[in-house]
Amino acid sequence: MTLRVDLWDNEGKTAYAEYKDFSLGIPQSNYELRVGRYSGTAGDAIRDPSSDLVSGPDRYDGQNGYGFSTSDRDNDSCGSDCTEIKRRLPESRSGVYMIHPAASRIPFKVYCEMGADGGWTVIQKRTGAAVSFEQNWASYEHGFGHLTWDHWLGLNKIRWLTQSKRMTLRVDLWDHERKTAYAEYKDFNLGIPESHYEIHVGRYSGTAGDAIRDPNPYDGQNGLGFSTSDRDNDNCDLCIFEFDIAFHKCTDIYGGGWWFSGCGSANLNGPYPHTSMKRSPYWKTWKGFHLLTATRMMIKSE
Template identity: 70%
Template sequence: MSIQGSDCSEIKRLLPESRSGVYMIHPAASRIPFKVYCEMRPDGGWTVIQKRTGDKVSFRRNWASYEYGFGHLTWDHWLGLKKIHWLTQSKRTTLRVDLWNNGKKTAYAQYQDFSLGIPESGYELHVGRYSGTAGDAIRGTNSDTSQNGFAFSTSDRPNLDCKDCFDYLGNAIKSCSGFSGGGWWFSDCGSANLNGYHNMADISRLHWITWEGVSWIEATRMMIKSE
């Protein structure tokens, strides 16, 4: 497969009739090209960085898996922190989060100026202005739950102590990532986590707390678009 652009947004601009699917890209910040899934929409080409539709692909992974990626590009997957970092270094990038609950209700959150910091920072999360229908869960309901500016954590490499998390039996948990099973930008467990258990003891561990009236998230998709 030949290289077709620096990201999905460029491919869509160069080839407006492009359809959704797997493409080979080569971001300026990366020394090597790699494959991604492009969601081609009327508003541009979006590079999918996360997708979950069930529990067939486990998101209970270690740091190395989250850094380099796992899963299947045409199905459920995590693109990889390193690749996401490369994609957000040389262009202004928008993040879109799509959510579906078990009643097929949908909502989305969109953030301007999305980027991940350097590996030495733990791939710190940075987002700008919010818009959408799901609420601004990345910043949370108050400054204590905001995940903006926080490093990524996994069970084998926690970057923050979890101060106020409890399991479904009420037992205190010391590690947010250990509790959720998946890596995320934790902040006192925070108000968003789309990489945790899909279901544990009948309690959903995929959550976006600002999506009012929804207690069960069934499917998620995270994707980015450059300007």
């Protein structure tokens, strides 16, 4: 179906909006609204393009994917995370949603990956070089990119999510041969800002190898704080890179922002593609330091 909306104002002027693939969900989903491609002269009010920006306004004006509300049936609240949304509304499809974790003072937007195993909140996604991950501390703390595309959700938002519930972290990896691997960690959480959002993960499962909990103290990153080019919290006082290049900060060689040790078995936020002096995104226990063409990090409440 195509939906057409015709509008008239008090001056006799008119405008219209058309949406392809218009549909309503089942009653149990509160007849959630779904629309596809927009065309017209009135503007795309239902899908609100500004809602895609990670660093955009906290108010979410988009209505695509939401249930119908009346004075006696409030369906405008979407839950504390994507897992809760999927549990409450099983027919929910992947897309941008507003959530409000208990630990957060305000609601914020996230991309929910909805599957047969529940709803996952995407905290990192990379598919290429269009969105630069060479960002400073403030950007990594608050988030950047586009929720429906490549982005980093933000350390503060990730922490709010992990403070409210027990979380499982899933890391999905792709290489240039289209091979895939994954790593899952139970009990994922981030520490307080004063600890530089140190990462903590529990039991590992998967096919990519346990890069974060590597038993080698030089490579293991569990319990380490987050570092960026302007905020050095790694364990590298004087480290040696290949060809005997000495450096003092992991971000000098590995780029981006990550929970570096000295410097560690993983960094999914390095420059893309590989530069002459900085490593591209890698997960050492799967492909060594070979280029990963795409990565995604998601969390799901238990």
